Amino acid sequence: MSFCDDTLLCNFPKCRTKLGGFAWVTACSHVFCDQHGSGEFSRSPAICPACSSALSGKLDIVRTELSPSEEYKAMVLAGLRPDVILDISARALAFWSYQVHQERMFQEYSLSRAEAQLKQMDKVVTQQNQSREVELSGIRGEIASLKKVMEEYKRKYSEVSERLMERNRQYQKLQGLYDSLRLRNMVVGAGDRDMLPQPGRNDYNIGVARQGTPQRSPQFLSMAPSGDGRFFSCLEADGAKNFFQYSSPARERGRPYINKH
Template identity: 70%
Template sequence: MALSLCDDTLLCNFPKCRAKLCGFAWVTACSHAFCDQHGSGEFSRSPAVCPACSSTLSGKLDIVRTELSPSEDYKAIVLAGLRPEVVLDISTRALAFWSYQIHQERMYQDYTLSRAEVQVKQLEKMLNQQNQSRELDLGAMRGEISSLKKVMEEYKRKYSEVAERLMERNRQYQKLQGLYDSLRLRNMVVVEREEPARHPHHLLHPAGPAGGFRPPCSPRPSPPFLAMGPQGEGSLFTGLELGRPSAFFHLRTPAMERGRAFPQDH
């Protein structure tokens, strides 16, 4: 089965084009082929120069625009009448053109491969350097993490010690608070017990036999309660100085009266 035009290996030799040749192509005497677009643009100037090898193309047949897929009639007549050696010579030159194109393409592919290999080596070298740098950074980070872990463990230990101290202080505080509360309650009980002795109610508000007001006893030494008066009757206030009524209401502080014996009611 015949190959189609677009399945061949001929490529445009114009730099940075490398399009597959199909339809019409420009072929030069220096064995280069160009697509119709670049060939028409480059070879329209005079003198024409090959864009691939910079050769001057001044001959009449140095540049030929050829149809890559000729008709059957053209194939039947183009070499008709030529001697076999001419036909073989033309075929040999045509095959040499294809061989040169294939060789050129192989060289280009080898050059591209070598450049790609160089780039790959450079990238691998750069990648190795970056990996080494990352490994160094990673090792430094691991060391920093290890040191931070040690610092964190130290802080945890200190925190545990402080927490234990705080708990001990709280226990001591609770104990002291309990002691303080018990002592305060005991002091309040003692004060409540001592308060009536310090401020006796029968000194401040004594009451008589009938529930009336009874004046407090004089701090002076009192005579016997039951003494005979001039009429011979027992009088409770006999011997008191009636001329000084303020003596009945003269009060003393509890501290002053603490050592004095109070008279007992009979």
């Protein structure tokens, strides 16, 4: 704020708004907006909100218009001696300079406070950055170790995959051998079953073979020149009879068993 500024700021600590229209001026050189002035100075006794001074005089608190009309300007100091006019003007300028000085001090205080907070925040941020750097370095180390572990797992996984593929190939080969052996055993088993003797049919064939075989083979004779030679000679009567006569196995099986004893 400078002397060329045409507005003042409310001295209420939580307000700090630009003044316009009407303002409340105190004998302790403080000025307040119309809202806070009417609220604070309506109580008795009145106390300045800025410096806590007691304002008990009749003219210690004045509500003034900040933008007076031309008629007011022409008549407010009319008829006063020049020394009175200069005294009033000097006091008004002193009030203005005090407000400017207070505003400058307030701004300097706010600036120093902001700088202190900034330094404190900078210190805190620096400490946090250092701690973050330490954490990041630790995390980078963990990431590097985890990468090594991951590479080791990848290598083991590739080895296990190769072993599994080899085992699968061996399994497929053994499965093929097993299937071929099973088929061959099935074929051999079927042939063996065909070659095994059947209970009814084999007994019949064995009986026929036993009964149909002659006890003595006939003797072949050479043909005489005259052509009246015999093919068989020296056949016994019983042998020839047994050779051409045999009993049926079916008839023998159907014949009841007679116990002679």
